[in-house]
Amino acid sequence: MTSTDIELRHLRAFTSVARHRSFSRAAEELLITQPALSRTIAQLENRLNVLLLDRSSRHVEPTDTGAQFLEHAERVLAALDDALASVGHRATLRLGFGWLLPDPWAQRTVDRFEESTGASVALTRTDDPVQALRQRTVDIALVRGDAEVPAGMRTVRLYDEPRIAVCSERSELTRFGHLDWNDVQDWPLVVNTVNGTTGPGSWPAGRRPAEIVETANYDEWLETVAANRGIGIVPEVAQRRAQHPALRFVPLTNAPPSPVGLVHLPGTQRTLIRRFLDAALQSTPA
Template sequence: MAGTDIELRHLRAFASVARHRSFSRAAEELLITQPALSRTIAQLENRLDVQLLDRSSRHVELTDTGAQFLEHTERALADVDTALAVVRHRATLRLGFGWLLPDPWAQRTVSRFEEHTGASVTLTRTDDPVQALRQHTVDVALVRGDAEVPTGMRAVRLYDEPRVAVCSEHSQLTRFPHLDWADVPYWPLVVNTVSGTTGPWSWPAERRPAEIIETANYDEWLETVAANRGIGIVPEVAQRRTKHPALRFVPLVDAPPSPVSLVHLPGTQRSLIRRFLEAALRSTPE
């Protein structure tokens, strides 16, 4: 009998493609590859023995049958999600971060996720969010910077943060109206080697800062800069959120933006993570 072996993954895949009118965006939302998504949709159409999507145009469109099927699919998925919410209120997703969750993104994401799923979010501050993810002490890690994603993990890039320079109130840099990115290597640079976004890796080998002062976490980095051991480079959220009487912030010109991403392990808390990523992407700055 046609349709008896259809699974929820088929329906969610179809609904996502229909909503986005795009296989690539739907694949990103569902945390699967585009070929895998195409196979899932093909399985659904074969098992129903109907064509649901028209792929002949530049954009994916619904056939008349597909449009009718989508109405029933969305109702069915809504009923399933409602049933799951009854038990999800006991579920918790652990979000790991190294320092200063970006605002208002974090507040919007957590609020939207908890409202739509009934689950709760536990915020876990850790010096190394990726290591915490590897040790399964968090489910999702907020990561700043453009370091490579470790093998076996997946990352979803949210948006980019502008950077700003920071120095001690006694630093010569306070006399400058701004600092050019190209001139940063001429200053001693204080680097958070664990979760920092700017370090010697941020420049080509022949143009890297001559003097690097290494620290192991944000607090050490902060106090080292305040002690006038060197300058630091951070996302501008630090300027708004860090209150330290010995620090001064200086505009940074022509600096590359600092990417913000969510990293997770596939196969762990998959449904909750998918819903959290949906909330996170919808909360990103425009």
């Protein structure tokens, strides 16, 4: 065995399990599944040809050998973090987003990340954050709503946002005190087909809105709703942030929440992305 047989992921996996005395909590911290974590630990033990962890049905503890190895592994990782911090001010992580970063989550996440790493976050507004990620013009992308993420990308779900209805000031909907989710199908629905949070797929077949008005970006969606071509369904953050004199917001009852997540490609900017995900999860609403 040579040192090249041991990778940083092995050390991070082992130290996390040893610190938490738990595979489940370590998996949550590392943002991987428990089976993947177990495989990584098994690889490390096989390559070292030693037993590092004493596993039982009730607890996980480092063996005597594992405790000695833990001290060395933590020193190696600490030295790496110091080395990264020494050049961190030169590093930039590009965060792609389609519209209206959620607040105060975005501000808290960026502050935490920049303070802990010395790196900076470049905020990149793009009509299609997932496509920008595929083209590698951003390093990580904020995604909202029910759209499926392409295979090969990794998603971390952060939290859910409540939905609200939006319509033109000239819409008949303004006469209602609220709109029920099950009644949305009775109205033309304006959909942003690129990065919108609500579309036909948000309902089961047979209960979808009869008329869909498609738009290709946020600005088109905004002006189409304002022109009274139909109603829109958006996260509630839009009520605070979307300033348009011709729009009115209507409470939406019985609507499923709109998920918020981060998507990234494995193998790129791994250390910075892991640190950003840590900051993002710490900043999620309680």
